[in-house]
């Protein structure tokens with residue numbers, strides 16, 4: 001418990017999982033035949049990471065999480081019900097390269113989104129899909145927004161990195 005609290009203070013967000021309703025809507029915005037590397041930024045207990053790996057079996061999902069307890073839980077789940085296309089990393093995604101990713105998925109908080117925006121536009125190829133729910137990328141125009149029929153009317157934002165004609169179709173894993 002203490003570890004979760006300390007890492008919530010460190011990262012700025014608790015490992016709150018994405019709800020089933022939001023998850024289903026979010027996943028439907030990613031093509032099932034997506035290839036390449038899908039990055040999940042802040043994977044918590046693995047709720048979204050496992051669902052992403054199932055939704056996009058031809059992609060390699062790389063999930064970053066700093067907080068040790070939810071990370072260990074996700075590792076245990078991976079051991080019990082392995083997804084061959086899922087890689088769980090206990091790493092700070094701000095220190096990772098996003099280069100070559102075919103999609104990025106996140107559920108973070110406003111401060112992280114602000115810090116992420118220049119990294120996303122600098123490192124991702126034009127057209128790469130970015131999916132975020134609850135929090136938007138300020139100053140970016142989503143190509144699609146969905147509002148989930150839940151208590152919070154959770155918004156899901158689909159962006160494409162500006163500067164290209166269409167989504168990037170390959171990445172380092174594919």
Ligand SMILES: C[S@@+](CC[C@H](N)C(=O)[O-])C[C@H]1O[C@@H](n2cnc3c(N)ncnc32)[C@H](O)[C@@H]1O
Nearest residue numbers: 011015017018042043044047065066092093107
């Ligand atoms: C709201 S939770 C989302 C969990 C999961 N993505 C989901 O949707 O079910 C956000 C997670 O991001 C993690 N996180 C925040 N900043 C991070 C960073 N720089 N590197 C890795 N993980 C981070 C937090 O520890 C937390 O578990």
